[in-house]
Structures are given as C-alpha cells and as structure tokens.
Amino acid sequence: MQWLGHYNYWIYIALMMIGFYAVIAKPNLVKKVIGLGLFQTAAFLLYISIGMVEGGTAPIVWEHATLYVNPLPHVLILTAIVVAVSTLAVALALVIAINRAYGTVESDQIDAQNIKPGR
C-alpha cells in the first residue's frame, strides 16, 4: 500500500465527485438522495484513511500487537454514519410528502406545476 501514496486519496475524491454529480445534475429526487449517500460514504472513507497507520492492527487490545491504528477517526465516523442514516430517513420522508403533494418526484416537473401543495 505504501507506494500507492496519494493515488488512494484521488480515488476517494473521484467517488465523492460521482455522488456530487448525482446531487446537482439528476432531476429525480430519489437519485439526488442516492447521490448524497454516495458522497457521504466516500467522505467517511477519506477520513478513515487519514487515521490508517502502516502495520497497525484494529484498535482493540491484543497481546501480539505492536502498533494500533488511530481510533479517533473511527469514533467520529461512527457518529457520522448514524447521523447520515437519520438524515437519509428525513430526506426520504420529505420525498414521500412531496410525491403525495405533487404526484411526481422529478424536480423539473415539480417546478413546472403552479398548484399549491395540499389543496
């Protein structure tokens, strides 16, 4: 892994950009939510890879271990993953409510409709 160096980070950034593209380019709301999930998980991957230590083992006490991986990014990302699923649930609830009000989840069709929701 060592000689790959920065190429790892570039692949993680590519994954983030795929998710980012889905958020801004796709008019379908569910696709936007999926792109957001892709972006978030790729950002977590970048963060975890910062804490990686060459030759370290998992951060649990083990008598044969010489070096441990940094546990602090793991803690922060654990929190972030569960918060990500919470925001995913709220986003999907909003998508369901929008679908109920407008009959569609394509954002260009929603903009084209001039009716007020919940009539």
Add this chain to the structure above:
Amino acid sequence: MTTLTLDIILLFLLVVSAVAAISVRSLLAASMFLAIYSLLMALIWVHLQAVDVAFTEAAVGAGISTVLLVGTLVYIKSDEAPAPLIHWPSLAAVMITGAVLIYGTFDMPPFGDPTAPANLHVAPYYIAHSLEQTQVPNFVTSVLASYRGYDTLFETAVIFTAGISLILLLRQSSKHKRKKRS
C-alpha cells in the same frame, strides 16, 4: 502483494457500483447498487483495520438505508424520467471541484504514515491510557463513551430528533387524510 490486489479490486468495484447507482433508470436497481456500494465500503474498512466502522456501515448502510429506500419506492410508481446522458455544466463544476480537492491532497502526509499529525496529538494518550483508566479493551468504545462522551450524547439526541421528525412528517398527514375523507 495480495493486499494490494485486493485493494485495487475493491476500489475498482466501488467506482463501478457508484457509477451504476447514479446511471440506471430503475430506482429499485439504483437502491440495490447503493447497498452493494455500502457492503464494498464495509469490506474496504475492514481492510483499513476499522472494524467498528465496518460493522456499523454494514448494519446501517447496507441494511437500514436500503430498507428505507425500498420502502419509499413503494410510493413512487415510476422510474426515473429519461434525460440526456451528461449534463455538461454540472460535469464542469464537478471536475473543477475534483481538481481543487486533488490539488489539496498534495499537502497531505503519505498514506499510513505513523508520524502524521493526525496520529500524534491525543490518539497516543488514548491508546496508552485507555485500558488502565477505563478497563475497557476496545479503544473505540472507550473513546466513544468516555473520553468523547458528550459527542455521543448529542448524537443520540440527533437520532431521537430524526425519529420525531419522521413522526411529525408522515404520521400527521395520514391522519389528516383520513379526516378529510370522512
């Protein structure tokens, strides 16, 4: 050498599943690709020795968020509307952002460096003193629940808030609909 090839294969499959997730028109297929992406991500995290995070991602990402997405798709009866393959202004914005981020990675320490600044500040203290101060062998749990306990308390409150907001958004409107119909 085998870890290197495993890593390359996993990352390649990850990029393929990400591109597939945003390209297919069937929304059910897109959710399934997102589940595959989450599972591959969990495998990569095991490879990076992040076992707690991999456990959580496999349970939460490949489990709960797939269930929630498929549950939403029951209401949405159509596939994604046909659209042109590439939206050029967005692609330009994404490329510029990616280039700026890649430029930012040139200053980062090499991958897996034990002397990187992230590994020198408080992490050695936690690793050295966690077992004697908390009697808990799992460093991640002791940091999560004891050294950084405030973060976990408010994160639990965030999860609770998400549950409350779902109740407010969806439970109310179905009761409202029943009242309107009667």
Add this chain to the structure above:
Amino acid sequence: MKENLIVREAARLLIPFILLFGFYVIAHGEISPGGGFQGGVILASAFILYALVYGSKDSERVLSIRVSDPLTSLGVLIYAGVGVATMLLGGLFLDYNELNPAHPPAGQALGISLVELGVGITVSAVMITLFNEITRVFRK
C-alpha cells in the same frame, strides 16, 4: 408474505437468534467490535423482519406505537440520567469516576455499559419508528 411457508418458518426460526445477537453486540461492545449503535440496529432489524413477513397488524400487536415512541426517548434519558447521577454524586457531568469512588476504572466500565445500553435502546426504537412511518400508508 405470511402465506409463504418457507419465508414464514425461516423468519420464525431466525428472529430469536437475531434478537439475541443484537443484545450480545450491545453487551460485548467493550471487548469486541460492537457497541450501542450496531446492536441497536441489529435489534431493530429483527422487528423489521417480523413486520415484513407477518404484516402490519401482527407487528403492531408485538410492538405498538405506544411502546416504541417512549422507548425512543428512554435511551437518551438513560444517557443523560447517568450524567446527572454523576453530578449528584459529586463530580462533573458524565464523570464516570464518581460511580465507584473506591475504584474509578470500575466506575468507568459501569458508566460505559449503562451509556451503551441507553444508546442501543434509542437507536433500535428510532430505526423501528423510521421503518413504521415510511411504510405507514401501505399497511392493511
């Protein structure tokens, strides 16, 4: 899906083990990978499996809204309650050393176990609530 024999019987066999494994992951979060979040999600997945296979009426009988709604707040209450208890015992908020003044590391272990239990309860109840609310209109 209740009519499908294989799905019904497989779920009936698996659900107790899933629940047991969920409690195991919460309890062993200190020794092995795991903890409150992972165990809570596994517990919730057992209930979601039951709701998917047996339908909403049976799952409402097993875990009704009147039980799962207070459970979502009970976990946060346990967590904050541990903090208030340590304050009442003379220390700072969430200072687990006060839970066992004679041997502070044992107090830390006790505090961590209680806190993980609270997190597990809230996470499982909220995941069940999320599933129930999103599938609400399609319940028969």
